[in-house]
Every structure is written in C-alpha cells, then in structure tokens.
Amino acid sequence: xxxxxxxxxxxxxxxxxxxxxxxxxxxxxxxxxxxxxxxxxxxxxxxxxxxxxxxxxxxxxxxxxxxxxxxxxxxxxxxxxxxxxxxxxxxxxxxxxxxxxxxxxxxxxxxxxxxxxxxxxxxxxxxxxxxxxxxxxxxxxxxxxxxxxxxxxxxxxxxxxxxxxxxxxxxxxxxxxxxxxxxxxxxxxxxxxxxxxxxxxxxxxxxxxxxxxxxxxxxxxxxxxxxxxxxxxxxxxxxxxxxxxxxxxxxxxxxxxxxxxxxxxxxxxxxxxxxxxxxxxxxxxxx
Amino acid sequence: xxxxxxxxxxxxxxxxxxxxxxxxxxxxxxxxxxxxxxxxxxxxxxxxxxxxxxxxxxxxxxxxxxxxxxxxxxxxxxxxxxxxxxxxxxxxxxxxxxxxxxxxxxxxxxxxxxxxxxxxxxxxxxxxxxxxxxxxxxxxxxxxxxxxxxxxxxxxxxxxxxxxxxxxxxxxxxxxxxxxxxxxxxxxxxxxxxxxxxxxxxxxxxxxxxxxxxxxxxxxxxxxxxxxxxxxxxxxxxxxxxxxxxxxxxxxxxxxxxxxxxxxxxxxxxxxxxxxxxxxxxxxxxx
Numbered sequence: 001x002x003x004x005x006x007x008x009x010x011x012x013x014x015x016x017x018x019x020x021x022x023x024x025x026x027x028x029x030x031x032x033x034x035x036x037x038x039x040x041x042x043x044x045x046x047x048x049x050x051x052x053x054x055x056x057x058x059x060x061x062x063x064x065x066x067x068x069x070x071x072x073x074x075x076x077x078x079x080x081x082x083x084x085x086x087x088x089x090x091x092x093x094x095x096x097x098x099x100x101x102x103x104x105x106x107x108x109x110x111x112x113x114x115x116x117x118x119x120x121x122x123x124x125x126x127x128x129x130x131x132x133x134x135x136x137x138x139x140x141x142x143x144x145x146x147x148x149x150x151x152x153x154x155x156x157x158x159x160x161x162x163x164x165x166x167x168x169x170x171x172x173x174x175x176x177x178x179x180x181x182x183x184x185x186x187x188x189x190x191x192x193x194x195x196x197x198x199x200x201x202x203x204x205x206x207x208x209x210x211x212x213x214x215x216x217x218x219x220x221x222x223x224x225x226x227x228x229x230x231x232x233x234x235x236x237x238x239x240x241x242x243x244x245x246x247x248x249x250x251x252x253x254x255x256x257x258x259x260x261x262x263x264x265x266x267x268x269x270x271x272x273x274x275x276x277x278x279x280x281x282x283x284x285x286x287x
Numbered sequence: 288x289x290x291x292x293x294x295x296x297x298x299x300x301x302x303x304x305x306x307x308x309x310x311x312x313x314x315x316x317x318x319x320x321x322x323x324x325x326x327x328x329x330x331x332x333x334x335x336x337x338x339x340x341x342x343x344x345x346x347x348x349x350x351x352x353x354x355x356x357x358x359x360x361x362x363x364x365x366x367x368x369x370x371x372x373x374x375x376x377x378x379x380x381x382x383x384x385x386x387x388x389x390x391x392x393x394x395x396x397x398x399x400x401x402x403x404x405x406x407x408x409x410x411x412x413x414x415x416x417x418x419x420x421x422x423x424x425x426x427x428x429x430x431x432x433x434x435x436x437x438x439x440x441x442x443x444x445x446x447x448x449x450x451x452x453x454x455x456x457x458x459x460x461x462x463x464x465x466x467x468x469x470x471x472x473x474x475x476x477x478x479x480x481x482x483x484x485x486x487x488x489x490x491x492x493x494x495x496x497x498x499x500x501x502x503x504x505x506x507x508x509x510x511x512x513x514x515x516x517x518x519x520x521x522x523x524x525x526x527x528x529x530x531x532x533x534x535x536x537x538x539x540x541x542x543x544x545x546x547x548x549x550x551x552x553x554x555x556x557x558x559x560x561x562x563x564x565x566x567x568x569x570x571x572x573x574x
Binding site for chain 2: 168
C-alpha cells in the first residue's frame with residue numbers, strides 16, 4: 001500500500017512564489033508517498049495573452065523544479081505537477097536590430113515527476129483545451145510511464161483524460177497509477193450530480209483496472225474578464241474497481257489522501273472468469 | 288426529438304412465452320419510438336448446461352422475431368432486444384445411427400433491431416462474459432450501425448460496453464444512439480454509490496458526445512444453484528453530455544422513457560473551442 005495524496009490548491013495566476021509556497025505546505029502536510037499537485041502550478045491558467053503565458057513560463061531547470069526537488073528530498077515523497085515550461089524549439093533563431101540571434105523557444109504544458117534527485121519523468125500535454133493552443137505547443141508523445149520509487153506512474157494532463165484511447169494506452173503500457181494534474185473548468189450540472197470529469201476517471205479506472213490520482217485546483221481566476229474561469233475542485237483518487245477512495249471537496253482547498261494498493265493494478269481480472277485486457281478483441285477492432 | 292424507452296423486465300429463464308408477453312405489455316405501454324428490451328429476452332441467462340442453452344435458442348426467423356415484428360407493426364416503434372439464436376455454422380454435419388447428417392448449428396447471442404417489416408439490423412455479441420463461452424460462439428464483427436426509421440442505431444450487447452474501443456468505434460461510425468440490451472449481474476457496491484456499469488455508460492456518452500439507451504433486467508435466477516445471479520436493474524438513458532435522462536430503478540421492473548435529441552449526437556463540439564472527435568490525435572495513438 002502506498003499513501004497517495006491530491007493537493008487541491010487555491011492557485012493565483014502570476015504568483016509563482018505564492019503557488020510554490022502553497023505546494024510546499026501541502027507536501028509537508030501529506031503522508032510520505034505520492035503527492036499530486038494541480039496543472040500549471042507555477043503560472044495559473046487564465047492568461048490574458050501570449051506575452052503573459054510566455055513571461056510566466058520558466059525553463060525546466062528553473063525555480064519550480066528546484067523547489068519541488070528540495071521538497072521531495074526533504075519528505076521522501078514522489079511529487080507530480082504540471083508546469084508552464086519554456087523549452088528550446090527547433091528552427092531558425094530570431095534576430096532583431098538590438099539583440100543577436102537567440103535560439104527559438106516555445107511554451108509547453110509539461111507534467112513532471114520529481115524525486116529527491118530531481119526529475120525522473122516528464123510528459124508534454126497532447127490534447128489541448130479551449131485557448132491553450134494560443135499559449136502552448138501540443139506534445140506528440142504517448143503518456144509517459146515513469147518508474148517512480150513507489151511504482152510505475154502513467155503521466156498525463158487534464159483534457160488528455162477525456163480520450164479513452166489515452167487512458168487505455170497508459171494502462172496497457174503497465175501503469176500502476178495514472179496521475180494527472182488538471183484544471184477542470186466549472187460548468188453547470190444538475191443538482192446532486194457528480195462532475196462528469198470525475199465520472200470519466202471512475203469509468204477509466206474500472207475499464208482498465210488501474211488506480212487514478214487526479215489533482216484539480218480552486219481559486220476562480222479573472223471571472224468577468226472574458227478569459228476567466230472557476231474550477232470544479234474535483235480532485236479524486238480512484239481504486240481499480242472504479243469507486244472513489246476519497247470524498248469530494250468541490251470548490252474549496254483540500255488535501256485528500258488514500259492508501260492505494262498499486263500492485264492491484266497489475267491484476268486485470270474482473271470476476272473469476274474475465275480479464276479486461278485479455279478479453280480485448282484487437283482482431284475485431286483492427287488495432 | 289424521439290421517445291426512447293428501456294423496458295426493465297422480470298424475465299424468467301426458460302419461459303419464452305411469458306417473456307414475450309412481458310415484452311408485448313411493455314412495448315404497448317411505451318410511447319411510439321425506440322424501445323430497448325433486455326439481453327437474452329427469449330431464454331433468460333443462467334443456463335444449467337449447454338443442452339439447456341441450445342434447447343432455449345431458436346432460429347432467427349423463429350417465434351421471438353415474429354412476435355417482435357408484429358409488435359413493431361402494431362405500434363410503429365423500433366424494437367431492440369438480444370436473443371439466444373441457433374444459426375447455421377460452417378463445417379461438416381453431424382450424423383448418428385438413428386438420424387441422417389444435419390447441417391451443424393451454433394448458438395449465438397444476437398441483438399436485433401426490428402421494425403414493422405422485420406429485422407432491419409443485427410449484431411452478434413463480441414465480448415463474452417463469465418461462462419458465456421460455454422454457451423455462445425463469439426461474434427467477429429464491429430457494432431452494427433443500423434439505419435432505423437428514427438436514426439442510426441449503434442448496436443452492441445452488455446459486456447461490449449466495458450470496452451472503450453467499442454463504444455468509441457460505434458460513435459465514430461456515426462451512431463445517433465447506442466442501444467444495448469444487457470443483463471448486469473448484481474455485485475456489492477458502497478452504500479449510496481451508483482452502479483459502475485452505469486458510470487461506464489455515462490462516461491462513454493460524454494466522451495463520444497453520443498446518446499445511449501441501455502436496457503437491463505430484473506428477476507433473480509437460480510440463486511444458490513452455482514449458476515445463478517441477481518441483477519443490477521440499472522437500465523438507463525443518457526444524453527450526449529453524460530448526464531442520465533432517466534431515474535434509477537434498481538432491482539425492480541420499470542418502464543423508463545425520455546425524449547432524446549438524436550440529432551445532437553452528430554455535433555461533437557464540447558464547449559466553444561473543442562470537438563471530441565476532431566481533437567483526437569491518431570498520429571500519436573498510432574491508430
């Protein structure tokens with residue numbers, strides 16, 4: 001059994017130091033294990049324009065990964081977050097009259113797995129939501145399978161979860177726990193209903209017999225400014241049977257932990273006769 | 288808008304006439320539209336042995352399809368059910384001392400769509416649950432896309448729904464409504480939780496922006512006899528946003544109807560910027 005925690009934090013756009021201090025507080029309070037933090041932990045989400053998203057991004061060896069590495073070293077935990085990252089891009093440099101040519105850079109939404117020795121795995125978000133293509137270049141690789149100290153983590157980000165192909169592939173690759181930092185925008189839902197984003201995760205856990213740890217955020221950003229959003233606050237840990245292991249904490253900060261049997265994700269049996277992987281019929285699907 | 292009904296019937300194993308009369312009562316009481324009946328409507332589910340399943344199966348032009356055709360003609364509705372069917376099989380005939388060689392036959396779990404003129408579409412269950420392989424030969428074709436009078440029906444059966452590849456393919460093929468007769472075996476679940484089988488359907492509806500009509504059954508069969516089962520009674524109609532359009536009627540007979548906007552399944556937009564089909568990244572998945 002591994003202690004898994006999702007830290008639903010009230011991030012503030014543009015306030016990296018504040019956001020990192022919220023993360024530090026949560027990681028120090030969580031039991032040693034796997035701690036998942038929200039998407040775009042360093043920057044916030046509702047950028048006014050591309051100048052702002054570029055200004056809030058940082059190199060992969062920048063202050064956020066350094067802070068997470070220190071926290072991982074101090075606690076012995078494995079930390080997961082997504083960050084707005086500025087990375088070298090292929091192509092010609094850009095020159096101007098006043099400056100020499102610089103190598104081009106691009107902004108990406110990168111999920112990292114950090115342990116005491118630094119980054120042990122990374123993944124660039126493939127499925128971009130809403131206006132994200134204005135700010136981020138989409139990734140081109142499958143979910144990372146990261147061999148952490150506690151088990152194999154399947155790493156993806158937010159909207160990626162809506163694609164059943166993607167969660168299936170992470171499970172087939174051998175993930176013990178699919179970890180996903182998210183920022184789920186709040187949409188109206190019928191009274192008493194669970195958020196559909198959570199339902200999608202619960203279904204994927206059951207259909208793939210794999211555990212999930214998904215970390216959402218709180219703290220409405222720039223409402224009324226056109227680019228703004230509030231958030232579901234639907235952070236959730238789900239067992240291999242598709243039932244949540246954590247209570248809901250809609251719309252408020254929360255630190256939710258559960259003991260998760262990661263080994264159980266390697267057993268794909270569904271009842272005494274069936275197996276959700278062996279029962280697939282690739283010869284019928286054609287893939 | 289089309290009136291869609293799921294008829295959660297208390298079937299009795301081995302009692303075809305009784306089961307067909309329950310179906311008739313339900314279809315006559317339902318509003319004209321699409322009426323989905325349970326899996327293995329003609330036979331029941333918990334067979335003692337292969338002799339029994341073979342004896343309860345019937346040809347595709349047998350009494351059950353005849354009865355459904357008459358009901359469709361009388362009501363103008365489109366009917367969906369799955370039946371235990373005896374069909375010709377390839378291979379050498381079987382001879383015995385007392386009888387001449389007969390063409391070989393096999394038993395299959397076939398979903399049919401029936402209108403006034405008879406069968407307009409059929410599909411043989413591909414993913415077999417528990418002991419079904421002892422009784423049924425598995426199908427080898429994708430979900431049928433059936434052009435009914437009310438719209439294009441994607442046709443599958445019970446355990447097929449657990450495979451996200453399958454529901455995805457039915458949606459990509461252009462289903463306006465995915466219809467599935469099921470017999471969901473009752474398993475314990477945490478107090479107050481919805482059945483995971485329903486969650487899987489709700490998630491697939493949202494992820495594919497397609498409506499579902501899934502018809503379960505009631506009437507525990509042969510409990511305590513080893514082969515027996517009780518049933519969830521989780522019949523459900525779900526809209527393209529993944530929210531149920533019908534209340535739950537766990538463990539009791541029920542006729543659940545909803546007006547469903549089938550046209551809306553052709554619009555795959557999720558919010559103003561996204562589209563669940565266009566946003567797929569086949570070049571990343573490799574299929």
